[in-house]
Amino acid sequence: MVELQGTLVLLILKTLAHGPNHGFGIALHIQAASDGLLRVEEGSLYPALHRLERDKLVSAEWKVTDNKRRARYYKLTPAGRKWLAKAEDNWDSMAKGVGRVLRFA
Amino acid sequence: MSDRDDFREEIEFHVDMRAELNRAGGVSEDQARESARRQFGNATLIQEDMRRMHVNTFLESLLQDLRYATRGFARQPLFTLTAVFAAALGIGSTSAVFSVVDRILFRSLPYAHDDRLGSLGMIAPLDTNEFLFADAYFDWRKHQTPFTSVTSFTAGVADCDLTQTNPLRLGCAQVEGNFLSTFGVSPVLGRDFTAQEDVPNGPRVALMNYGLWQSRFARDPNIPGKTVLIDGQPVTIVGVLPPNFEMPTLAHADLLFPEALDEARERAGRALRVFARLKPDVTLAQAQAAMQPLFEASLQYVPPQFRKEVHLRMRSLRDRQVQDARTASWVLLGAVGAVLLIACANIANLLLARATSRRKELAVRAALGAGRGRLIRQTLTETLLLGTMGGVAGCALAWALLRMFVSLAPEGIPRLDQAALDPRVLLFTLAGSIASGLLFGIAPAIQNPQAESLTGSRTAGTRRMLLREWLCAGQIAISLVLLVLAGMLLRSLWKIQSVPMGLETEHVITAEFVLSRLGYSEDARQHQFLNELEARLAKIPGVGSFAISDSLPPSGGTRGRLLASMQVEGQPPFDKGTGGLIMWRYVTPGYFSALGIPIVRGRAFTENDRAPGASSMMLSQTFAQRLFPNGDAVGKRIKTVEWATIVGVAADVRNLGPLQPAEPEYYILRRHVPDEISHIQEPPTGWRQAKVAIRTSVNANVMAGWIKREFAALDPALPVTIGSMQRRVGRLVDRPRFNALLLTLFAGMGVLLAAVGLYGVMAFLVAQRTAEIGVRMALGATPAAITKLVLSRAAGWTLAGVLAGLAGSIFATRALQSMLFGVEARDPSTYLVVLPVLLLIALAAAWIPTLRAARVDPMNALRHE
Numbered sequence: 001m002v003e004l005q006g007t008l009v010l011l012i013l014k015t016l017a018h019g020p021n022h023g024f025g026i027a028l029h030i031q032a033a034s035d036g037l038l039r040v041e042e043g044s045l046y047p048a049l050h051r052l053e054r055d056k057l058v059s060a061e062w063k064v065t066d067n068k069r070r071a072r073y074y075k076l077t078p079a080g081r082k083w084l085a086k087a088e089d090n091w092d093s094m095a096k097g098v099g100r101v102l103r104f105a
Numbered sequence: 106m107s108d109r110d111d112f113r114e115e116i117e118f119h120v121d122m123r124a125e126l127n128r129a130g131g132v133s134e135d136q137a138r139e140s141a142r143r144q145f146g147n148a149t150l151i152q153e154d155m156r157r158m159h160v161n162t163f164l165e166s167l168l169q170d171l172r173y174a175t176r177g178f179a180r181q182p183l184f185t186l187t188a189v190f191a192a193a194l195g196i197g198s199t200s201a202v203f204s205v206v207d208r209i210l211f212r213s214l215p216y217a218h219d220d221r222l223g224s225l226g227m228i229a230p231l232d233t234n235e236f237l238f239a240d241a242y243f244d245w246r247k248h249q250t251p252f253t254s255v256t257s258f259t260a261g262v263a264d265c266d267l268t269q270t271n272p273l274r275l276g277c278a279q280v281e282g283n284f285l286s287t288f289g290v291s292p293v294l295g296r297d298f299t300a301q302e303d304v305p306n307g308p309r310v311a312l313m314n315y316g317l318w319q320s321r322f323a324r325d326p327n328i329p330g331k332t333v334l335i336d337g338q339p340v341t342i343v344g345v346l347p348p349n350f351e352m353p354t355l356a357h358a359d360l361l362f363p364e365a366l367d368e369a370r371e372r373a374g375r376a377l378r379v380f381a382r383l384k385p386d387v388t389l390a391q392a393q394a395a396m397q398p399l400f401e402a403s404l405q406y407v408p409p410q411f412r413k414e415v416h417l418r419m420r421s422l423r424d425r426q427v428q429d430a431r432t433a434s435w436v437l438l439g440a441v442g443a444v445l446l447i448a449c450a451n452i453a454n455l456l457l458a459r460a461t462s463r464r465k466e467l468a469v470r471a472a473l474g475a476g477r478g479r480l481i482r483q484t485l486t487e488t489l490l491l492g493t494m495g496g497v498a499g500c501a502l503a504w505a506l507l508r509m510f511v512s513l514a515p516e517g518i519p520r521l522d523q524a525a526l527d528p529r530v531l532l533f534t535l536a537g538s539i540a541s542g543l544l545f546g547i548a549p550a551i552q553n554p555q556a557e558s559l560t561g562s563r564t565a566g567t568r569r570m571l572l573r574e575w576l577c578a579g580q581i582a583i584s585l586v587l588l589v590l591a592g593m594l595l596r597s598l599w600k601i602q603s604v605p606m607g608l609e610t611e612h613v614i615t616a617e618f619v620l621s622r623l624g625y626s627e628d629a630r631q632h633q634f635l636n637e638l639e640a641r642l643a644k645i646p647g648v649g650s651f652a653i654s655d656s657l658p659p660s661g662g663t664r665g666r667l668l669a670s671m672q673v674e675g676q677p678p679f680d681k682g683t684g685g686l687i688m689w690r691y692v693t694p695g696y697f698s699a700l701g702i703p704i705v706r707g708r709a710f711t712e713n714d715r716a717p718g719a720s721s722m723m724l725s726q727t728f729a730q731r732l733f734p735n736g737d738a739v740g741k742r743i744k745t746v747e748w749a750t751i752v753g754v755a756a757d758v759r760n761l762g763p764l765q766p767a768e769p770e771y772y773i774l775r776r777h778v779p780d781e782i783s784h785i786q787e788p789p790t791g792w793r794q795a796k797v798a799i800r801t802s803v804n805a806n807v808m809a810g811w812i813k814r815e816f817a818a819l820d821p822a823l824p825v826t827i828g829s830m831q832r833r834v835g836r837l838v839d840r841p842r843f844n845a846l847l848l849t850l851f852a853g854m855g856v857l858l859a860a861v862g863l864y865g866v867m868a869f870l871v872a873q874r875t876a877e878i879g880v881r882m883a884l885g886a887t888p889a890a891i892t893k894l895v896l897s898r899a900a901g902w903t904l905a906g907v908l909a910g911l912a913g914s915i916f917a918t919r920a921l922q923s924m925l926f927g928v929e930a931r932d933p934s935t936y937l938v939v940l941p942v943l944l945l946i947a948l949a950a951a952w953i954p955t956l957r958a959a960r961v962d963p964m965n966a967l968r969h970e
Contacts, residue, residue, distance in 0.1 A: 023118075023119055024122040027119075042144070043150070043151050043154070046115070046119075047157075049155075062111075070114065071118050
């Protein structure tokens with residue numbers, strides 16, 4: 001399993017880029033989208049979500065789900081969208097760099 | 106926003122969903138729940154984490170920043186000390202000067218709507234301030250349009266005596282009935298004058314100063330209505346003035362009496378100081394224009410010869426009070442502002458150097474997720490903390506500087522006694538600290554931490570280096586301007602002090618006194634006192650020569666006579682205008698030898714000249730030449746009040762100070778018995794005011810005691826002020842000396858800071874380029890070549906600073922012109938002295954780092970890479 005600490009924020013925001021979602025949905029999505037390779041710790045996910053909310057990269061509101069349960073939905077703010085775009089670029093170049101280094105070695 | 110229940114509900118939802126998912130996988134209800142809970146982990150702990158995300162607010166992160174900043178400063182004590190020292194120097198000197206000039210330039214005067222108040226009158230060569238004779242004042246008061254109210258008081262605050270148990274010498278002013286209401290002042294106790302009190306021969310009433318009420322009457326709340334004895338006459342106190350009351354001329358007055366102008370009889374009357382409150386929307390210039398016709402009409406009261414020399418003057422009350430202190434105030438404020446600017450540039454430079462060495466640290470923090478805003482805030486927090494520490498240290502410095510100012514300051518700086526580090530000044534200091542914190546914090550803060558900094562390459566700092574060099578050049582430029590200004594003032598001071606005054610001031614003790622109105626209103630009584638005093642002084646051992654006069658140099662005599670009103674034997678009457686006012690003194694024979702004034706022709710007065718029937722006078726050299734351009738003055742006769750024979754001509758004395766040419770003057774001999782001249786008892790003090798000059802080789806303090814004893818024997822209640830001639834003359838250059846001293850101090854601070862700054866930049870440059878220097882040396886560069894390399898870099902920006910400084914000096918000295926004496930603003934010799942001094946200091950500052958560069962060991966330097 002890959003260590004997720006530094007990239008968790010990137011994954012959360014990327015997930016929310018597809019549309020508003022609640023914490024469980026985000027965790028599920030990351031796991032599914034990575035074919036089960038990445039698994040998010042709940043102990044990191046929820047504090048991270050609330051930090052993003054405080055930093056105004058996401059906004060949150062209580063909504064009722066399809067099966068009539070109240071859930072806290074997170075949504076990307078314009079600032080979050082901008083941050084995400086930049087982080088994705090950085091990530092791409094870093095991934096490329098790391099990839100090259102690994103291949104070289 | 107989010108409370109405990111919300112967190113719990115959010116977590117429960119998650120667990121429920123997970124459990125549902127597990128159940129769908131075919132596990133039993135209980136097991137599904139249990140495993141979902143286990144997977145989630147410690148819910149309470151996570152809930153706590155979530156909560157903390159929200160309470161980590163601005164304040165908390167500020168505290169975090171502060172802790173971080175403090176740790177950083179503690180790790181680099183030298184940096185911190187230098188920065189705080191620079192900030193304290195800048196902020197402290199600025200605060201001290203501000204506390205003084207604030208009272209002069211900015212702070213509102215203690216009157217309601219003080220900006221609507223003005224002073225108006227005629228300006229004539231007699232007086233540097235505008236005045237108005239009562240006859241003209243009556244017309245102006247009646248016909249004026251631009252003011253809601255005009256008021257006056259009789260020029261000069263006269264001495265008067267509180268004559269009851271423990272007599273006290275007081276200052277008494279005579280003010281018009283509407284004086285307080287025009288200035289918007291009301292008594293704290295009792296009432297203002299009524300219209301019935303400000304009439305000729307009205308009731309004897311007075312308003313009392315708060316200070317007198319406090320010190321002498323123990324704040325007696327029943328003082329209104331009580332009677333006190335002034336000069337032996339009962340006076341009823343009607344009210345007490347507020348504690349912050351001051352006369353518009355800043356003269357000290359303990360009691361205000363009604364002026365009681367008599368419109369029917371006062372036609373040739375007294376000189377008044379006139380003040381007015383402008384109507385709303387009327388400017389000073391408009392008011393002056395509106396008063397011009399009235400002024401022209403009232404020229405009829407001015408003697409015809411005088412008319413050309415008289416003008417109308419209207420100015421704001423502040424200008425009236427500040428007089429000529431305005432330019433000096435702005436120059437000093439500008440100078441400390443410049444010091445503050447240098448200090449800021451200096452600290453910015455230090456911070457930039459520090460930022461360069463912290464690039465890696467900041468880059469690491471950025472990589473760990475600190476946003477750019479967060480990093481800028483961190484940097485700004487650090488600089489603001491520096492600013493605040495500098496501000497606190499600056500306050501201490503300001504306190505010390507202010508005490509120094511007050512002890513060194515010459516007389517005549519308005520309101521200096523009130524200057525203090527009060528809340529307003531402290532607020533200014535705080536604002537100054539924050540502003541300078543921001544100013545020197547901007548440069549380092551906007552430097553964006555870049556990822557490449559992590560690579561350890563050294564190319565990233567180039568742009569920043571350029572900024573640092575510019576800051577350095579700026580500091581040199583500003584210090585050059587300060588040095589030039591200080592140099593000009595010093596040269597001017599030197600010129601002033603080298604002007605011969607025309608007297609020998611050493612070993613001359615002075616005593617000044619004003620005989621009380623009550624006991625000495627008749628000239629016979631005055632003569633009796635002065636004759637006895639003369640006899641007693643002559644008997645004091647160690648008294649060489651001495652004189653009693655109505656006035657002493659340096660200051661024009663207190664009496665003047667128009668040249669046109671004199672008659673010179675054998676010459677036609679003077680008919681070209683007034684001929685100006687010729688000042689004269691009423692002296693005893695010892696005057697010239699006591700003051701060391703040489704006799705140019707003829708002889709000095711002798712005791713024989715005082716014999717009944719004899720009548721003699723003496724002229725100053727300038728006056729003698731003016732009256733008798735082609736012949737000897739001695740033996741000629743002149744009529745002033747009575748005919749007198751000129752017995753001698755005395756050398757000129759610069760009475761108006763070294764800045765003014767010697768004015769013509771003449772001397773009348775004081776006799777032992779009343780004569781025509783001693784009958785002229787002009788208000789406010791007649792001949793009761795007298796001054797004694799004693800030449801002695803005895804220790805001044807001992808002699809002062811002896812003199813006081815003689816006075817006490819004659820009149821125990823008479824206050825006598827003992828001084829020295831040296832002090833009297835020295836006072837004339839006090840103001841220029843004070844200005845020159847302060848500006849030199851600030852220029853010194855500026856240069857010191859600039860030198861520290863230059864040294865810092867050079868040292869940093871050398872440290873940064875150690876490797877490069879190593880390579881050059883390895884490739885065969887000699888230490889001399891390296892020295893040249895480093896020094897030429899320093900020389901480059903020093904030169905840039907010098908050029909900018911020269912340009913700035915040309916502008917700055919223009920503002921200084923009115924404070925200069927005998928020195929042109931473009932005087933090249935000041936530059937010729939100042940420039941080498943500055944360059945030498947710059948070279949010294951650059952020398953140590955350069956030496957270090959030249960001694961770089963190539964092996965060591967290259968090993969670092």
